[in-house]
Amino acid sequence: MSWAGPYQYEIGKSPDKPETPPEVIFDEQIPTLLCLSHLRWSFVYQRPQHLMSRFARDFNVLFFEEPIPTEDAQPWLEVRPEENGVQVLVPRLPQDCEGETALRVQRDLLDGYLKKLGVGELMLWFYTPMALGYAGHLEPSLTVYDCMDELSAFRGAPPELVERERELLKRADLVFTGGYSIWEAKRELHDNAYPFPSSVDVAHFAEARRTQADPDDQAEIPHPRLGFYGVIDERFDIALVAEVAKQRPDWQFVLVGPVVKIDPADLPRRDNIHYLGGKTYDELPRYLSGWDVAIMPFAMNESTRFISPTKTPEYLAGGCPVVSTPIKDVVRTYGDTEIVHIAETPEAFIQAVDKALADAEDRDRLLKTADDILGDMSWDHTWALMKEKMQCAK
CATH class of the missing domain: 3.40.50.2000 (Glycogen Phosphorylase B;)
Structure with missing residues (x-):
């Protein structure tokens, strides 16, 4: 035709x-x-x-x-x-x-x-x-x-x-x-x-620094919460999340975002892993506000070789310490900041989360360091x- x-x-x-x-x-x-x-x-x-x-x-x-x-x-x-x-x-x-x-x-x-x-x-x-x-x-x-x-x-x-x-x-x-x-x-x-x-839209994500009610689908999830938002696709290290969740069943993984280009059946399923689906941009600060640590468990492969995740400064603007796999642009920009921790293996990731949880306890230092890092990143x-x-x- x-x-x-x-x-x-x-x-x-x-x-x-x-x-x-x-x-x-x-x-x-x-x-x-x-x-x-x-x-x-x-x-x-x-x-x-x-x-x-x-x-x-x-x-x-x-x-x-x-x-x-x-x-x-x-x-x-x-x-x-x-x-x-x-x-x-x-x-x-x-x-x-x-x-x-x-x-x-x-x-x-x-x-x-x-x-x-x-x-x-x-x-x-x-x-x-x-x-x-x-x-x-x-x-x-x-x-x-x-x-x-x-x-x-x-x-x-x-x-x-x-x-x-x-x-x-x-x-x-x-x-x-x-x-x-x-x-x-x-x-x-x-x-x-x-x-x-x-x-980063600092003012938008800084709303997460304010104490507020959890969204309904996050409210019943215990602490400590390790949160991620974004597209869950071939760049997401499924095996890493599965192993860390297995070794630390007391940690709750809150994963916000659509699943794309990977079979949902391949995602790890455990009681402490929570898939909340996609959310609007306006909703993200409310979810971020309820997390103890923000995570970026990206796989180290060709699809992540050149990425520069927008999530890093957004998490910091929200006042949340970050744990990331060694994405090159994350390491070179944030690796020496002391509130963005870099780890590749499950064991190193667990140690990094422990450090990040300690960061969260000294909130004044965390927020000041985050603000110094963000500077004019608008x-x-x-x-x-x-x-x-x-x-x-x-």
Whole structure:
């Protein structure tokens, strides 16, 4: 089957669209920043959401996601305005629309919507090189590649990703990276690459320092609690958590987040391991407030070689000591801070948690040290520096 435009552009939230669709706000007098992302806006609130919400103060921000199958006979574009001014665009493609046909349809949907809006100056912001398949024909005034992770090392990565990234690096005016380790790799491939490691919304997570009621699904869990929030995927060291939980049955592991790309049946199941599922960004400080130690049990493999976890400064902003496996960017940034403890083996992890529990008892020192570490690690600061680089590159 072939599909021919013009396609539909439907405003509202799928699958149950509101009776009164939210208003699409677009100012033709200011530039448009089109963000092309492999991450969904509503999945986990992280780097793209923090940055695009701030860029929406100066630009029309369009956040174009990967397609979602639809039972409709014709493709259409879901347009979902967010409260912060960002427009989320989701291509909805029929089940049998695949391969080159799917890329053409996404290209047509995107072109049609840009024309409908009357976009003048256009800038592109890539999170995934695979977006070149449907956006590579556009002629932006500026192209930014914000390389959060080494996506080619992730489970299920398309085989053509490496070649697409090479092409994107040739086109990009600027390359930003999510940490120093990945910057050291990308700066060999691009002359205008800058490291922008994990930042933090300090005020948001500092709410965890305030004594407050536990969420219902955490309230009955005893102390001490070792907490983690984030995506539970191939980067999560299942074996490490299982062994530590076995050796210390008095410790309670509170794991908050969706399970992705791994079989839930492979997760360790013990009375002291609690899977609470995904939570919203606004809910996270309440969970963090009830933890004694925050943990980052990342596996040491190719998928974690270049990561710079945003969780580290968030946990510290919440006033919680941290125990992490030896992720390179965590070690180099926080390894000598005395409140972020590094451990790889189960035995070392247990010793590190004991030290972290002792940290928590001297709360004044813990909070002062955390505040000294955080300094100007704010998303506002990162956004301002990125904007400055963009102005210089145009």
